[in-house]
Structure formats: C-alpha cells, structure tokens
Amino acid sequence: MWFQQNILSILIWLPVLGAITTLLTNSDRTARLVASSFAIVNLLLCVPLYLGFDSSSFALQFHEKRLWISAYQIYYAVGVDGISLTMIILTNFTGLLVILAGCQAIKLRVAQYMAAFLVMQGMMIGVFAATDAILFYVFWEGMLIPMYLSIGMWGSSNRNYAAVKFFLYTFLGSILMLIALLYLYNQTGSFDIQHYYGLHLSMPIQKAIFFAFLLAFAVKVPMWPVHTWLPDAHTEAPAGGSVVLAALMLKLGIYGFLRFSMPIVPEACAHLAGLMIVLSLIAIVYIGLVAIVQTDMKKLIAYSSIAHMGFATLGCFMVYDILHHASAHQDAYMSLEGAVVQMVSHAFGSGAMFLGVGILADRMVSHSRLIKDYSGVAARMPIFAAFFMLFAMSNVGLPGTAGFVGEFMVIMSAFQTHFSVALVASLTLILASSYTLWMYKRVFFGPIMNQEVTTMQDLNWLETTNYVLLAIGVFLLGLYPAPVLNVLHATIGHLLSLSMPA
C-alpha cells in the first residue's frame, strides 16, 4: 500500500503542509483548529507505523530512497529502526501536546505560532528518520529557524538575547560535524550513514571525527561545559518552546551519539569513554547542585534537564567500560536501553513540568516564574497540584513512574564499571529529590502570600486533557515499559555489535 510505503515521508511533510494551511487561515480560531487537527492526524499515523514495525529485526524499515542531488550522490533516504521509531512517536506525541497547550496560552500571532511548531515537528521527525547524512544535517539545522523564531517572537523579556545565543551556540556546534561528514564522504563516496559504519579509520582521524561530532551533540544534549545556552533558551522561550526544547531537542544530541559517534568511530569512543563518563557525572552532580539554588522555576527545571541528560550520556558511554571489565553483554544492553528510556521518560517529566510553569505563569498578571511569588497554590488548584506532584515524582525517579526505569537501569549497570561511578551517579537520587520537592513545597504548600494566587482557577478541560495524556505516558512507561523495550532490543543489540572496537 502506498500509504504504508511512504508513511515516513507523510509524517515528515504533513506537519509542514499543516503549517502552510494554518498560515492561510484568517482567524485565530480556525488556525487553532487546523493546527490541532494536523497534529492529531500525525499522531494517529504513528499507530500503523508502530504496528507495521518488525521489532525482531534491526534493519531499517519503511525505507524510502530517491536520488535528490545527483552531483553529490545525496539521497532523500529515510527509514526507522527501534530507536528512531521510539523518538518519532515521542515527537508526534509532544507535538500534539505543544499545539494543544498553545491553543490556550498564545493570544498573539496564533497562526504563525502554530505554523512554527508544526514545521519544527516535521523537521524533528525528519532528523530521526533521515538515513542520509546531508538530509539529516538539513533537518538538524533547518529546525533552528522555527525554534529561533518561536523563542524570539513569543518569549519573555530577555528573548532576543536568548534566541540569538541559542541559534549561534547550536550553529557553532554543528559546523564541525558538517566537515566530519564531508570527510567521511570523501572516504566512502557516499552520504549514506550506513556506509560509514565499520570503516576502520586510523586512530588520530577517529579522534578528530569524534571531537567534531562531540561538539555538535554535546551542545544539543547539552553536556557540561557547553550547556550555558540552555537555561537562557528554556527560561525565555514560551512554554511550548521549552517543552519542545526539553522533550525533543535535547534528545537529538543523544540520538547523534547513538547514530553517529558510537558506530562510526568505535575505537575513539572506547578510548575516550572515560572522558565522557566524567563529563556526564559532572553534569549529574554539579548541575544538580546548581539546580537547587535556582529561584526561577523554569531555570530550575532546565538545570534538572541537563542533569537528567547526564544519565543518558552516561548510559551511552558506560558500555565500553562494562564490556572491558566484565564482558557481560546483558549489562551493556541494559545501560544503552536505560539511556534511551531515560530520553523518553525525561520528555514526559520535564515536558509536563514546563507546561505546568506555563499554566502558573499564565494565571499571573506579571507572568512571573519566580518561586517566591507563589505559595499555597495547592489550596486554590488541587487538581493541578496533584498532577504536578506526579510529574515531580517522575522527575525524582520514584518507582512506578517513568523516571525510575531509565535511572535504575543506568545505575544498575554502572555497578559493573566501577563502584565509584555508580556511587556518584546515585547521588542524583538525593539531588533530584532536593531540588524538585523543595520547589514543590515552596510553590504549592504553605500559606498564600500573594493576592493573585487567591484568584487562580484550576485546570480547564484542555489543560486537563494534556495532563491526562502525559500522566498515562508516565505510568505506562513506569509500570509496563515492555512495549518500548521490545522495540529497542534488536536495534540496541545491533548497535552494540557495531560500536565495539574490533
């Protein structure tokens, strides 16, 4: 069926088409309606994608390949494996949430807002689906344009600075990756990412490529010390923008490590895994400490995102140590799967919390995000407080919620490398609870100090729908992660065999 064969292209381009349609509408109401319907259809399209996916195979599925630019042998080539399938579904899910949240929160230039986020969604799916290096890069960079606009147009007071900083930072990160890709093209005569696997390059070249990729992906993750764009961008962006940044854009970095760094330059990765582990631990502990002292809720969640992403990078690069020490394949599996699950669960947890801050700020005349401006919110908004508690718990990593699964898997496998690594990583259990719960306490409990809080309305139906959807995600992944893990298993096994130094 044509529909099955081209489903990835449809998923990529339908939101873009939706964006154009939205721009053509002449009232805010229709713009909201059109954008939401496109987002819903796109999410529904994920059902046949998931059902049609053969999880026992590691091969790329739903493959489409057409010659795009003959002069350089660049193909329009898309396909999915377990990891990209998971991320594509997550993208569509988050996309819908953001559009729905935007329906409520955005009053100014609605059509342009919806269009920007739909385009971003399409680009993001493109990044996860692309199997041609240049196509990947086009989507990777192309998505900066709508993100830049969304931060700058609907952000808060210091948005110009944040938008430009975001753009230049990520642009700076990507350029060396482009040169690395061109170098690989000159080695293989092809831009097909699969052709870059198993090249057996010399060590100095591998290291150079590794660092070129590292800069690109580390900026996106973001890893310490190139994380400074994130608190600014997250804080100034509109709530929807923060959600997309946290839930999806950060994942691109990890995805890059899994798709590019580890299989293409395995020897360099094995050699430099120690460095990556140290950087990840710094992110977990140091950034966790920084999060505690934040006074701005969005900044706090932003820093907590960096710390959580530290777990994902830790899970990725621990595998080399695990196999080196114990050659226990099972633990290496668990480590990598933990990293991917962490990506998904963090999307639910932090996405929901960013939405929550948006909901709170919307109800204040000053749109304040400062913790001190709120207290006793739970008394006025009990439903919201309950939901927020759930997501806060997921952020902390309470068993039964999504946040627990990934962290647990990574920490468990960390014991196979070195006790100290596991010990330091485990500190997050204390740090995450401190910053999350302390913030929760100050915002939701205590006496009402601010007059504005007394007039706050609880969630309306749209916000409740959003939160119910997210809560389902958090519980599903927390209690029954098998559907996700099944899809990942074959792919991760294949990735492990590719990423091991010969």
Add this chain to the structure above:
Amino acid sequence: MMNFTPPLYSAALPEIFLLCMASAALLIDVCLKERYQIITYIFVQLSLVAAFLLVMSQYHDYPSSIITFSGHYVVDKLAILTKLFVLVASFFAFVYARQYIKERHIARGEYYTLGLFAVMGMLIMASASSFLTIYLGLELLSLSLYAMVALQKNSGVASEAAMKYFVTGALASGLLLYGISMLYGITGSIEISTLGTVLQSGLHQDKVVMLALIFILSGLLFKLGAVPFHMWVPDVYDGAPTSVTLFIASAPKIASFCILMRVLVQAMPMMNATWSLVLAAAAILSMFAGNLLAIAQTNIKRMLAYSSIAHMGYALLGVLAGPASTTGYSAAMFYITTYVIVAAGAFAIIALLSKQGIELDQLEDYRGLNARNPWLAFMMLLLMFSMAGIPPTVGFFAKLGLLEALVEAHYVWLAALALLFAIIGAYYYLRIVMLMYFEEPHETLMEHRITIAPGIMAAVTLNGIAALALGLLPSALIDMCRLSLG
C-alpha cells in the same frame, strides 16, 4: 602572413543584437514624451528576453566550444551559461528598478539604455577569449555603471559614490592593463588559448610572469570586490540609488567570475601554485573583514555591502580548491549564482520599502516588518537565512559545495575557518530577522503603508521562493554549473 578568415558573426549574434537594440532604445527614448517612457522600459526588457532566447538557441547550435574573431571570441558552455544568468539577473534588476527610479525622477530612458550597454559589456566578458576582449567588455560594463550610479543628479552621496567608483575603478583597470601588457611582452600573445600553451613551456617560472599575474589578479579582485581591493564596495553600495546597487551586486559578479575562470584556469593553469596562494589570502581576509565589519553597520545597504565582500571571499575558496578537486570551480560558480539571486532579492526589498524619496535603509526601519507586511518579512527571512547558509535555503548548498571541494583538496583547515566566519556572519543576518520578527514597529513606521505594485511583488516573491526552492531542489542548477565548468 596568415590568411584572413572572416569571423563567424552568428556566434556573436546575442551581442550584435543587443548593440542594435541599445542604439534603437536611445533613439526611441529621445522621441518619447516623459509619460510614454514605459515604452522604453518594455522595449529594453523585450530585448533582454529576445537575447535570452538567442543565447538559449546557441546552447544547441554550439555543442562544442568554438573560437572565432581571430581568437578573440569564444562560445562555450561557460560563456553560454554565464550569459543566461546575466540576462536573467539583469531582467529582474530592471523590473525592481522601475518603481524606484520613477518615484525619484531619475532619468529613466538613460537608465535602461545604459543598463543595456552594461549587459552587453557583460556578455562580451562572458565570451572573451583574449585579454583585449576581456578589457573591452569590462570597460563597457564599468563605464555604464559609473554613469548609472551618478544618474540621481540631485543626490550628493550618489555623485560622491560615482566619483569614488570611477577613480578607483580606473585605477583597477590600469593595474589590469599593466599586467596584460607585461604578459604580452613576454609571450607575444594576448589570446587565452595561446597563452595557455606558451606558459606551459616552462615560462611560468619567470618572475615577470608572476608579477603580471599579480597585477591582473589585483584588477579582477577589485572588480569582484574582494579584500584588499574592497574599499569602494561599501561607499558605492551605500551611496548609489538602491536600484543601481542591486544591479551592481548582481549580474556583474557572475561576469567577473567568468573572466576570472578564463584568466586563471584557461590561460594560467600552470601557475596555480601562485594564484592559489594569493586567492587563499584574499579569501580569508575577505571573509574576515567582510563579516566582522558588517556587524558594526547600522545601514542595511552598507551591511549588505560588507556581506557581499565576505561572500566573494567564499566564492574564491572554490576557485583555489579547483586545481586539486573535481568540483571546486563549479561549486564557486554555483555559489556566485545563488548569491546573486539572494542579493538581488534583498536589495529589491530595500528598494521597495523606501518611499517617495525617503530612504528607509537603516536597520531600525526593519523593526516589526512582520507586523506591517508578513509576506515581505517572510521573503526577507528566507533571503537572510540563505545568506547565512542555513538549510533548507539554497545558501546552505552553496556552502556545502565549496566545503566539499575544500575537503577534497585537503584544505580541511580552510573549510573550518570558512565555517567559523559563517557563524560570525550569521549574527548580523539573524539581527535583521530579530528586528523584523521580535520587535513591534515604531508608531511613525506604522503610518507608512507599504504599497507595492503586484508585478513587482510577484518578482520579489519569485526571488524569495527561489532561495527556498533551489535549496529544496538544487540538483538542476548544480548540474548546470558542472556542465559549464567540467
């Protein structure tokens, strides 16, 4: 003595045709009353279209290159493609100029006639196969441009710009001629094909030949507006009427690039060690100075002038990577062509926003353009991102081609440097987008209704969409450039 062979006139048909039409336009315009001057405009535009069709037919008639007019004139794929690009760019430049010069009462008949002579000069440059024809075409172009800059008689800055352009341009022509004469003294020939073979016989070691090369190169770099011969660019771009700036920034770049190819690649391929070095220095300095100085500008025309210096630096990268890679020259050609499309669009929008003698060419005037005219702002956004080289606009593929050639030629460090400068460049392009989209317009600007004739709006739309469409489907244009430069 050689036998005299009559030249193949049909090969030069487009130029001959344009000469007739330009002369006719002069006569027609004199007889017309002021209000019928649209006839001159239509006549000139139709001439360009007809010339375009003539060149198109040559594409089929001359499948392999021929040299005629006693070795002074060549018709090959490079010449044909350059002519096509020049004609299209000039056509758009005249479309954009119409409203602008009408509102400012710039002598209209002369404007188009001079423009037509300039186009003819560019066609001659494209087909030049000896230094004599190169010089002939270049001077025809330059003299017409000097006059066009000065056409706004009541504007002091325009006259000043014309004067600066003329004086420095004459100096550059002198340099070029001096280099040519030295080369002629040594080799006894000014024909490009002969020079290529003569220099092959070991002469290229000669110090005087190198000196001649440096002089010629200086002249050409001046015409392209690359550092260190860039001083005229900001003043002329800024001072000239915007419609003329648009014209200077577009078609002549392609024609100048074509003669650069002829001189360096066809006449002096043996000396690539020398000219690669010179071009590397010029390219790095251009990217550096162009991008850095552009940041400090508050006038958008001046900013784009510095940006054009930087873009020429990028294009030179392709040329210097050319000898050691398979795709360097065609990548440079692609870069220049797409830059011309984008630059023409950007200057067109600047020209359109300025109203009845009020020049709105400060960056501040772009504040909140999205609120005033979303479509125009979106076009500008596409053009700016294209200049910055962000996919999916065409600017990215232009840079990609250059970088690929550089990496292939083992200039990885130069590729990294080029990208570093691209980030600096991105800053000031982003700033325009920032002003247009993130800010609300001033009250005074809100009163200025933006009224644009539908035809011109269509042209701008075509131009802006081209920046996106060529980015989504760049294959055909890349193949064309490959075809012309092997």
